Amino acid sequence: MSGVNVLDIARRRGFFWPSFEIYGSCAGFYTYGPLGALLKLRIEKLIRDHYVNKERCLLVEAPILTPEEPWVASGHVESFTDMNVECTKCGEPHRADHILEEKTKKSTEGMSLEKIVKELQKVGVKCVKCGGALGEPYDYNLMFKTYIGPGKSKITGCLRPETAQTTYMPFKRLFELGRKKLPMGVIQLGKSYRNEISPRQGLVRLREFSQAEAQFFFDPDDKEKNPKFDQVKRKKVMVVTKGDQVKNKEGGMMLIGDVVKKKHASEWIAYLLAVSMDLFQKMGIDGKRLRLRQHKDDERSFYSSDTWDVEYMSDTFGKIELVGIADRTNYDLTRHQETSKQSMEVNIEGKKFVPHVIEVAYGIDRPVYSAIESSVRKDGDRVYFSFPPTVSPYQVAVFPLVKKDGLPKMARDVYDSLNDAGFYALYDEGFIGKLYYRQDEAGTPFCVTVDYDTKKDQAVTLRDRDNQKQVRVKIKDLADVLGKVINGQIKFEKAGKLLK
Ligand SMILES: [Zn+2]
Numbered sequence: 001m002s003g004v005n006v007l008d009i010a011r012r013r014g015f016f017w018p019s020f021e022i023y024g025s026c027a028g029f030y031t032y033g034p035l036g037a038l039l040k041l042r043i044e045k046l047i048r049d050h051y052v053n054k055e056r057c058l059l060v061e062a063p064i065l066t067p068e069e070p071w072v073a074s075g076h077v078e079s080f081t082d083m084n085v086e087c088t089k090c091g092e093p094h095r096a097d098h099i100l101e102e103k104t105k106k107s108t109e110g111m112s113l114e115k116i117v118k119e120l121q122k123v124g125v126k127c128v129k130c131g132g133a134l135g136e137p138y139d140y141n142l143m144f145k146t147y148i149g150p151g152k153s154k155i156t157g158c159l160r161p162e163t164a165q166t167t168y169m170p171f172k173r174l175f176e177l178g179r180k181k182l183p184m185g186v187i188q189l190g191k192s193y194r195n196e197i198s199p200r201q202g203l204v205r206l207r208e209f210s211q212a213e214a215q216f217f218f219d220p221d222d223k224e225k226n227p228k229f230d231q232v233k234r235k236k237v238m239v240v241t242k243g244d245q246v247k248n249k250e251g252g253m254m255l256i257g258d259v260v261k262k263k264h265a266s267e268w269i270a271y272l273l274a275v276s277m278d279l280f281q282k283m284g285i286d287g288k289r290l291r292l293r294q295h296k297d298d299e300r301s302f303y304s305s306d307t308w309d310v311e312y313m314s315d316t317f318g319k320i321e322l323v324g325i326a327d328r329t330n331y332d333l334t335r336h337q338e339t340s341k342q343s344m345e346v347n348i349e350g351k352k353f354v355p356h357v358i359e360v361a362y363g364i365d366r367p368v369y370s371a372i373e374s375s376v377r378k379d380g381d382r383v384y385f386s387f388p389p390t391v392s393p394y395q396v397a398v399f400p401l402v403k404k405d406g407l408p409k410m411a412r413d414v415y416d417s418l419n420d421a422g423f424y425a426l427y428d429e430g431f432i433g434k435l436y437y438r439q440d441e442a443g444t445p446f447c448v449t450v451d452y453d454t455k456k457d458q459a460v461t462l463r464d465r466d467n468q469k470q471v472r473v474k475i476k477d478l479a480d481v482l483g484k485v486i487n488g489q490i491k492f493e494k495a496g497k498l499l500k
Contacts, residue, residue, distance in 0.1 A: 004376050004378050004383055006315075006316065006372060006373050006376050007202065007316070009376070009383065009441065010036070010372055013033075013035060013441050013442060014033030014034050014035050014036065015032070015033060015035050015036035015039065015372060016030050016031065016032050016033060016036040016202075016203060017030065017031055017033065018030060018031075019031045027198070027199050027200065027207075028196055028199035028205065028206050028207030028208070029206065029207060029208055030202065030203055030206060030365070034393075035393045035442050035443075036368070036393075038393035038394070038424070039368060039371070039372070039387070039391060039392070039393045039443075040210070040364060040365075040368050042390070042391040042392070042393070042424075043283055043364060043367055043368055043371065043391055044189055044210070044212060044364055046279060046282060046283065046390060046391060047189070047212045047279060047362060047364075048187065048189055048212065050275070050279060051185065051187040051212075051214050051360075052187065055185050055214070055275075056185060057185035057186055057187040057214055058174060058177065058178060058184070058185070058186045058187070059186075059187055059188070060167055060170070060174070060186055060187075060188050061188060061189075061190060062163070062166035062167065062169070062170075062188065062190075063160075063166070064159060064160055064190060064191055064192070064193070065146070065148070065157050065158070065159060065160075066157065066158055066160055066166065067148065067155055067156070067157060067158075068145075068155070068156045068157070068158050069339065069340075070165050070166075070169060070336070070339075071143065071158050071161075071165070072339065073165075073335045073336050073338070073339035073340070074165045074332060074335060074336075075335070076143060076158075076161055076165075077141070077143070080141060080142050080143060080161055081139040081140055081141050081142065082095055082097075082139075082140055082142060082196075082197055083095065083096035083097055083113055083116055083137045083138070083139060083140070084096065084137065084138060084139075084140035084197050085099070085120070085134050085135060085136070085137040085138075086134070086135050087127035087129065087130060087132045087133070087134055087135070088132055088133050088134065088135050089127065089130055089132025089133065090127060090129055090130040090132055092127055092128070092129040092130070092198075093197050093198055094127070094128065094134070094197070094198060095197045095198055096113075096116050096117075096120060096137040097111065097116055098198075099120075099125050099128065100116060100119055100120055100123070100125060103123050103125050104119070104123060109296065109298070109299040110296070110298030110299045113137060113138075113139060116137060117136070117137050120134065120137065140197060141195075142161060142194045142195050142196065143158050143159070143161055143193075143194075143195065144158065144159040144193045144194075144195050144207075145157065145158055145159075146158075146159070159192075159193035160192050160193065161192055161193060161194050162192050162211065162213065162361070163188040163189075163190055163192060163211050163213045164213050164215065164332070164359060164361065165332065165336075166188065167186050167188045167213065167215050168215070168332045168333055168336055168357075169336060171217070171333060171336075171344055171355075172342070172343070172344065174186055175217070175346060180346070180348070182217055182218055182219050182222070182346070182348065182355060183216050183217060183218045183219075183222070183223070184216070184217045185214055185215070185216045185217075186214070186215050186217075187212065187213065187214040187215075188211075188212075188213055189210070189211065189212045189213075189364075190210065190211065191208060191209065191210055191211075192208075192209060192210075192211050193207060193208055193209075194207060194209075195207060201317050202316075202317070202369065203365040203366065203368060203369040204314075204317045204320055204365075204366055204369060206365055209363060209364070209365050210363070210364035210365055211361065211362060211363060211364060212362040212364060213359060213360065213361045213362065214359070214360040215357050215358075215359050215360075216268070216272075216357065216358045216359075216360075217355040217356070217357055218268075218355055218356045218357070218358065219348065219351075219353065219355065219356075220329075220330065220353060220355070220356045223266065223268060223327070223356055223358065224266045224267055224268065225267050225268075226267040226268045226270075226271040228271060229260070229267045229270070229271050232256050232270070232271055232274035232275070232278075233255065233256050233257030233260075234255060234256070234257065235255070235256045235274050235277065235278075236253055236254070236255055236256075237253070237254065237256060237273075237274070237277055237290070237291070237292055238251060238252070238253055238254075238290065238291035238292065239251050239252065239253070239254040239259060239264070239291070239292045239293075240291055240292070240293045240294065241264045241294050242294045242295065242296045242297065243264075245293075245294075245296050246296065251291065251293075256270050256271075256273070256274045259273075259292075264294065265294070265306060265308065266306070266327075268358055269306060269308060269325055269327065269358065272325050272358065272360050273292050273308055273310065273325055276310050276322075276323045276325070276360065276362075277290060277292070277310060280310065280312075280322060280367060280370070282388065282390050282391070283367055283370075283371045283388070283390075283391050284371045284374055284375045284386065284387050284388045284391060285312060285322075285367065285370045285371050285374045286374040289312055289313040289314075289374065290310060290311070290312055290313075290322075291310070291311050291313075292308055292309075292310055292311075293308065293309050293310075293311050294306070294307070294308050295307040295308065295309070300326075301326070301328075303328060303329055303331035304326045304327055304328055304329065304331075305327045305329055306326070306327045307324060307325070307326040307327070308324070308325045308326075309321045309322075309323065309324050309325075310322050310323045310325075312366075312370045314369075314370065314373060315373060316373065320366050320369075320370060321363075321366070322362065322363065322366050322367050322370065323360060323361060323362045323363070324359075324360075324361045325358070325359070325360050325361075326358070326359050326361070327356070327357075327358050328356075328357045328358070328359055329356050329357070330353075330354040330355060330356050330357070332357060333354050333355060333357070334354050337354065371387065371391065372385065375387050375443060377466075382437075382440060383440070383441065384440035384441060384443065384465060384466075385440075385441065385442070385443030386443065386465070386466060387443035387445070388445075389445045389446075389486040390486075392424070392442075392443050392444060392445055393424070393442060393443065393444070394424050394425065394426045394439075394442060394444045395423050395424045395425065395444070395445060395446065395482075395486065396418055396423050396424075396425050396426070396444065396445070396446040396447070396448060396482060397425070397426045397427070397428060397435070397439045397442075397444045397446075397447045397448070398411050398412075398414050398415040398418065398425060398426070398427050398428075398447075398448045398449075398450070399411060399427075399428055399429060399430075399432065399435050399447065399448070399449050399450070400429060400449075400450050400451075401432060401449055401450065401451040401452070403429050403430075405452070406455075407450050407451070407452070407454070408429060410450045410454055410455075411427065411429075411448075411450040412427060414448060414450060414460060414475060414478065415427040417475075417478070417479060418448075418478070418479060418482070421479040421483075423479070423482065426439075426444070432449065435447070436463070439465070440465060443465075444465060445464070445465045445466070445486075446462060446463065446464065446465065446482065446485070447462070447463040447465070448460050448461070448462055448463075448478070449461045449463070454475075457472075457474075458474055458475050458476070459472050459473055459474045459475060459496075460472070460473060460475060460478065461473075461499065462478070462481075462482070462495060462496060464492045467492070469492060469493060469498065469499075470498075470499040471492065471493070471495045471496035471497060471498050471499065472496045472497040472499060473495060473496035474496075477496075481495050481496065482495075
């Protein structure tokens, strides 16, 4: 939004900032402050609750630090690389494909290292830092390595570059726990690590980042039809198919039902895309800035039969991929079966096969950033975040009008009762105008003020962040009324006696 520096407010109000600041920071690492950590927690919870409760996924949590073998099996040790090119004068590393894209304004998606080397020589790209000549680009592995154990017994350890493989490894055990039925969904949330070459995009490209990855396991003959598809087929979304991109077309608005009818995607993939669009909008991410984009044949992993992203158009960082949904076939399970010599085959009524997987891979930090950017509002001098109460760091803040005459005690009691009722509540004291201002910048949707009249009418003033209207509500009804306003069961203006 024009005139408002989102990154500046985010830092000042304690959403996030570069880590290790007192030692001069280190690129690709960010610390979430009190508000950002809560926002992130609630966004993770929204995703986790959807997949666990609505899609009936099993929840797992595996180690981040692993031996190296699983990543040999998955192909990461050999080919999880980016192209690095260093300056011959100052040594600054650059992502070869990115600096070529910046120079030519053309996509390098699917280009081989040889082709990138040729193109870089042709257009004559120099170091962005000092203007020096660049060296020879080479493939650089993005995995962080360390050691597990001491002395001669030590083995190579890797920080996982994705959660997915750590969910695939115990597949057989999970299949037993899921009572040997397919399709079966499993979700894992947690940190992953990629030693990015030159991360300069804040929360969008991190060396340590959070993910939520759901894996759906299928009988390969039964991975098209989704029983809940009718629930989403009338949802209208911006769609860019691989065909559009080959013809250099922008894509257009389409019903989810038509994405399947026109054979762009299976019901399962289209359903999971629609679910993701819904979740992003529940986080307060602007739906008009979201689009579904199918990967072109030359950009897809060789083992994947279809891949889609949901992309967000950011003011600051351009196109951001928020989730990737891919049909990974039986590639990963087969690789683990071959390398570990442990069978990944299932036997369902005499039919033996290695299941296929459709993966839904969310970054968490990117949706957090996109929600912050989408929610900044400017209203005269007032700047606030319009986070929906489903994800806002706090849902309600409680203040006494003044710090005397017993009002703080009464306000604390109101705060305690809201906290006990399960709201994300906050208590604060000070000059009332300043308290409102501070909660606007934190994106708190509702404020409650205890004043002198409270002693007489046993009621408080409830204020709405977005329209700044105020209603008077009895303390005994407050939790019930607030819950109904948050769920949309009643309009704010009807929540109590409207104050002028
Ligand atoms: Zn240089």
